[in-house]
Amino acid sequence: xxxxxxxxxxxxxxxxxxxxxxxxxxxxxxxxxxxxxxxxxxxxxxxxxxxxxxxxxxxxxxxxxxxxxxxxxxxxxxxxxxxxxxxxxxxxxxxxxxxxxxxxxxxxxxxxxxxxxxxxxxxxxxxxxxxxxxxxxxxxxxxxxxxxxxxxxxxxxxxxxxxxxxxxxxxxxxxxxxxxxxxxxxxxxxxxxxxxxxxxxxxxxxxxxxxxxxxxxxxxxxxxxxxxxxxxxxxxxxxxxxxxxxxxxxxxxxxxxxxxxxxxxxxxxxxxxxxxxxxxxxxxxxxxxxxxxxxxxxxxxxxxxxxxxxxxxxxxxxxxxxxxxxxxxxxxxxxxxxxxxxxxxxxxxxxxxxxxxxxxxxxxxxxxxxxxxxxxxxxxxxxxxxxxxxxxxxxxxxxxxxxxxxxxxxxxxxxxxxxxxxxxxxxxxxxxxx
Numbered sequence: 001x002x003x004x005x006x007x008x009x010x011x012x013x014x015x016x017x018x019x020x021x022x023x024x025x026x027x028x029x030x031x032x033x034x035x036x037x038x039x040x041x042x043x044x045x046x047x048x049x050x051x052x053x054x055x056x057x058x059x060x061x062x063x064x065x066x067x068x069x070x071x072x073x074x075x076x077x078x079x080x081x082x083x084x085x086x087x088x089x090x091x092x093x094x095x096x097x098x099x100x101x102x103x104x105x106x107x108x109x110x111x112x113x114x115x116x117x118x119x120x121x122x123x124x125x126x127x128x129x130x131x132x133x134x135x136x137x138x139x140x141x142x143x144x145x146x147x148x149x150x151x152x153x154x155x156x157x158x159x160x161x162x163x164x165x166x167x168x169x170x171x172x173x174x175x176x177x178x179x180x181x182x183x184x185x186x187x188x189x190x191x192x193x194x195x196x197x198x199x200x201x202x203x204x205x206x207x208x209x210x211x212x213x214x215x216x217x218x219x220x221x222x223x224x225x226x227x228x229x230x231x232x233x234x235x236x237x238x239x240x241x242x243x244x245x246x247x248x249x250x251x252x253x254x255x256x257x258x259x260x261x262x263x264x265x266x267x268x269x270x271x272x273x274x275x276x277x278x279x280x281x282x283x284x285x286x287x288x289x290x291x292x293x294x295x296x297x298x299x300x301x302x303x304x305x306x307x308x309x310x311x312x313x314x315x316x317x318x319x320x321x322x323x324x325x326x327x328x329x330x331x332x333x334x335x336x337x338x339x340x341x342x343x344x345x346x347x348x349x350x351x352x353x354x355x356x357x358x359x360x361x362x363x364x365x366x367x368x369x370x371x372x373x374x375x376x377x378x379x380x381x382x383x384x385x386x387x388x389x390x391x392x393x394x395x396x397x398x399x400x401x402x403x404x405x406x407x408x409x410x411x412x413x414x415x416x417x418x419x420x421x422x423x424x425x426x427x428x429x430x431x432x433x434x
Contacts, residue, residue, distance in 0.1 A: 003150050005417045007293055011102075011143025014112060017102040018143060020077060021094025022064050027308045032057040035090065039076025039097035041081035044173075045113070045166065047074065056093060064093040071109050073101045075116060077137040083131055084116045098125055099142065108152060109158035109416075115147055118415050148417060157421055158414045164408040172396045172403075179393045183386040190382060191374060194220075197229045201304050215378040225370060230375050238367035241334055244361075245323045246286040248315060254278035259309075261287055261316035263295060266303050271401050272314075284315035286315040290331040293320040296361045299348050306335045308394035321363050332386040333379045337371065 011018055026036055027343045032055035032112050035041075048177070056064075068087050078082035086109070103109045124145060129135040137286035149155060176375060189195040196206040200218035214286055217230040225234055250258050261272045287293070289310040295303035297319040307314070316322065325334040337343060346369050351359040373379075413419035 003417075005148045005150050005308050007146055007148050009143070010145040010147065011023065012101060014107045015101045016058055016104045017067060018099065018139060019066060020099045020139060021066070021096050023096045026056045026060045026064060026093065027055075028054050029057040029060070030055055030237055031076065032060070033091060034058065035092040035239060036060040036095060037074075037090070037092045037098055038095040039078060039083050040078050042074050042080075042085035042098065043172075045084070045086055047085050047088070047092065047377070049090065049092075051277050059091055065303035067102065068100060069102060071103045073103060073109065073113055073116060075099045075101065075142075075345050077125075077133050077139075077142075079136075081135050082088075082128055086110075086113055086392070091307065092291060093318075099137075099139065101142075103196070106152065106247060107149065107153040108159050109156035109227050110163055111149065114159060115149075115163050117413055118412055119136060120147070120412070121145065142385070144325070145146075150417065161421075162411060165326070165410075169400050169407075172400050176393045176396050176400075179389045179396075183332070183336060183389045186382060186385060187340060190370065191337075191342060192342065194229055212381055215375065225372060228372055234371055235371055235373045236367065237337075237369045237371050239373065240326055240330075240337075241323050241367070242326055243363045243367060244285070244291070244324055246322075247283050247318075248286055249283050250275075250277035250280035250315065252277070256313055257316040258284075259287075260284070260295060260309045261307070261314065261320070262318055263297065263303065263319055265306055265433070268273050269400070269404070270305060270397060271404075280315075283318060285318055287314040287316045288324075290324070291375060292323040292331070292338060294323060294366075295319060296321050296363070296366075298359055299344075299351060300359075300360055302344060304339050304344075306331075306394075308391060308392055312397065319360075321361075321366065327376070329381075330379055330383045330384050332390055335390070336382070336386060343369070343371070 008014055021038075029034070029216045031058060034056050036049055036054040037048050037049075037054055041053065070087070070089070072087035074085045074087055074094070076097055077099045080093050080097060101112070125137045125141065126135070128141055129137050148157075160210060165396050196208060196213060196216040197218065197220065199206045200213070202222050203219070206213045206216070213386065217232075219230045220227045221230045224229075224236050240395070250256070256277045257274055258277060260275045287307055289307055291307045293303075293305040293307065293316050295301070303320075305320075321336065323334060327333075338347075347361060347366055350361040350365045350369075352362070410419065414421075
């Protein structure tokens with residue numbers, strides 16, 4: 001027996017309360033225990049809170065708090081339109097660019113979440129947004145949104161199918177964060193904080209295998225960079241890395257397929273796109289396996305991409321600097337050096353250009369930055385430890401992209417009722433997510 005889908009209005013039928021945040025600025029408090037959240041904080045189902053998120057104290061929280069609950073969904077409605085997150089009891093107040101929806105008991109919260117990230121809803125709000133420079137979605141427009149939905153048990157089943165894929169994606173993302181944190185921790189300890197050298201100098205155990213411990217000196221010496229491990233050298237980034245500018249015009253090969261590493265694809269989860277040459281209008285740089293792409297445009301937004309796939313016709317935006325290691329067995333060491341926070345801050349300090357959105361760094365300036373060069377056996381030891389971590393990270397990233405594609409194919413078909421829950425293809429996709 002076919003399941004009946006009915007048409008509803010969001011504001012009238014699905015929510016108990018719909019509103020937006022503060023139209024103004026609260027009094028910030030760097031020591032406050034509550035956060036000021038806007039649409040830009042809503043990322044991948046979650047409220048993202050980091051060191052740049054503004055804080056407020058309890059008094060401001062009590063003054064501006066909204067009636068948020070376990071049945072609340074948040075939506076970006078001003079500037080960052082369409083970002084969606086599920087509220088998870090975060091201690092926060094909302095800015096005007098975040099709307100909140102308290103879903104009633106007749107609808108599954110997760111079903112409505114997937115409805116919100118569907119093309120049908122996203123196109124509705126973006127096509128009807130007002131404003132020229134900064135787009136805005138009115139609350140009335142949201143209340144009037146019409147959608148179809150099945151009975152509650154079917155809503156829950158649909159949300160479960162999509163949620164199974166998202167849970168696997170989130171698990172892989174967390175694994176990748178752990179892998180990168182492991183590599184960063186080793187690099188920080190060995191080449192920034194010099195922990196093994198300090199412990200040897202103090203006569204303390206390093207906790208490292210003897211063959212690795214013996215690669216570290218037991219004393220320091222003065223240098224232009226300050227105190228450094230004895231025997232290590234001060235050099236330039238250009239001593240260990242080069243920047244390749246091998247240009248190609250894809251339009252001259254209109255029928256060929258290119259793997260395109262662009263700034264937008266980086267921002268979309270490092271998901272390089274396959275595109276035909278006739279759709280790529282500007283010149284690009286050729287990319288090879290183990291290249292490291294670093295955005296020279298607006299370096300305040302950190303974009304650094306370690307290429308671990310050997311695919312013919314790989315190209316990238318000319319807004320990337322294409323680094324390659326001069327020591328052909330030490331690509332992971334170079335990536336970790338470029339990715340290290342204090343070194344990246346030096347790159348940020350090289351920007352030129354007056355516009356905040358179009359600041360760039362010059363390749364020659366980056367290559368001229370001072371670096372500390374350890375003995376080659378030690379950097380190779382780090383490479384041997386870090387390389388498998390980055391390899392596994394890339395494998396996980398490819399699986400994330402595959403699962404995301406499955407989810408994106410399923411979502412509109414399930415959320416519209418086009419695909420029946422009994423369809424065998426769903427079982428096969430879910431099997432791959434286990």
